[in-house]
Amino acid sequence: MRTICIIPAFNEAGRIERVLAVATRCTMIDLVLVANNGSTDDTRERAECFGVEVIDCPERGKGNAITYVMAQRVASDDVVLLLDADLVGLCEEHIVALLAPVVHGGYVQAAGVCDTTFKRLHWRWHVGLSGERAFRASLLWEVCEIDYQGWALEAALNAICRWSLLRNKRQIAKVLMRGVRSIDKLDKYPTRRSAYIAKRAVFKEWLLGTARFILPVRFKPWLS
Numbered sequence: 001m002r003t004i005c006i007i008p009a010f011n012e013a014g015r016i017e018r019v020l021a022v023a024t025r026c027t028m029i030d031l032v033l034v035a036n037n038g039s040t041d042d043t044r045e046r047a048e049c050f051g052v053e054v055i056d057c058p059e060r061g062k063g064n065a066i067t068y069v070m071a072q073r074v075a076s077d078d079v080v081l082l083l084d085a086d087l088v089g090l091c092e093e094h095i096v097a098l099l100a101p102v103v104h105g106g107y108v109q110a111a112g113v114c115d116t117t118f119k120r121l122h123w124r125w126h127v128g129l130s131g132e133r134a135f136r137a138s139l140l141w142e143v144c145e146i147d148y149q150g151w152a153l154e155a156a157l158n159a160i161c162r163w164s165l166l167r168n169k170r171q172i173a174k175v176l177m178r179g180v181r182s183i184d185k186l187d188k189y190p191t192r193r194s195a196y197i198a199k200r201a202v203f204k205e206w207l208l209g210t211a212r213f214i215l216p217v218r219f220k221p222w223l224s
Contacts, residue, residue, distance in 0.1 A: 002030040003099060004074055004137075005081040008065045009034055012085035013041040015183060019087050020050040026095045028103070029081065033073060035065040043085075061205070062131075063153035067140065076138040079103055084131040086183040089115075094177045101173035102134045109135040109161055110173035114180050127174055129154040129206060131182070151202045152209020159210070 005023050009016050016034070023032050032052040036044050037060060044054050055072065057065035066082065074080060079102050081095065094112065101107040112132035131154065139160060140148070147156040161170040189195035212223040 001077050001079065002075070003028055003079045003081060003103065005029045005032045005083060005095075006066055006069050007032070007034050007047075007083050007085050008037055008062050009039060009043050009047070009085040010037040010060075011039045011041045011043060011188075013039075013043045013046045016043060016085040017046055017050070019083055019085055019090055020047060020052060022090050022092055022095065023083060024050050024052065026092045028096055028099050031073070033069055034085075035069045037062065037065040061149060062151050063148035063156070066153060067145065067148060070137060070140065074137045076141060078137045080133075080135055080137050080140075082131060082133040084182055086188070087114075087132075088181050088183065089179040090177075091179075094175075094180055097175050098132060098134045098177070101175070102136065105173065107173045108139050108170055109133065109157060110175055111157075112175045112177045112180070114182055115176065115178045127158065127172055129158075132175075132177065132180075133157060147209060147212060149209075151205035152212070155206050155209040 007016065007019060007023065020032070023029060034047040034052055034054045036054050036056045038057070047054050055069050057068045059068065070080065079099065081099060083090070098110050098112045101110040110133065111127035111130045113127060113130050114132070133154070135157065140157070143156045143160050158172070161172050163169070189198060208223045215223070
């Protein structure tokens with residue numbers, strides 16, 4: 001069993017370095033991979049400076065990028081760690097806390113919740129759509145590939161443990177990542193309009209993904 005960290009990235013030059021600096025130092029991680037999801041800046045070059053492998057993903061969308069990398073590099077008994085490329089305040093202790101429930105604690109999945117006022121209150125009841133995840137790779141193979149396309153990956157990971165109609169409910173370990181936050185799209189996109197368009201696209205994918213999960217496989221393409 002290996003622990004493989006996958007960092008999906010789309011135009012994250014100037015931000016991904018902070019995350020890679022921590023991930024490449026963590027002794028619990030055996031391999032760090034960057035899923036380059038159509039970046040047009042120098043994200044690839046910045047990542048390669050840390051000696052990690054960068055894999056170009058042919059299809060846009062976070063879920064598509066992660067599962068493309070997993071299909072090439074990950075075995076079913078590996079533990080996968082997902083980290084967003086724009087995290088601020090991440091340290092090795094956060095990674096260890098996120099991995100420990102899956103590697104040593106008997107959970108199939110753990111979710112880290114960033115330390116903002118709203119999320120700090122919310123995390124007590126639900127993990128939300130946190131992008132910081134650790135899970136047994138075999139967990140994702142239980143999900144139909146249509147379910148995690150685009151930005152619906154987190155919705156699928158929640159659903160497969162929490163409310164799958166065909167499987168027993170499985171607890172997700174919740175980890176509050178104190179002092180960690182992600183960069184808002186308003187600070188990443190050149191205009192407020194483009195940021196809100198991006199936010200709307202993510203929300204749409206999440207909504208479709210949540211609804212699509214409960215459909216029989218033959219009907220899932222209707223919501224693709």
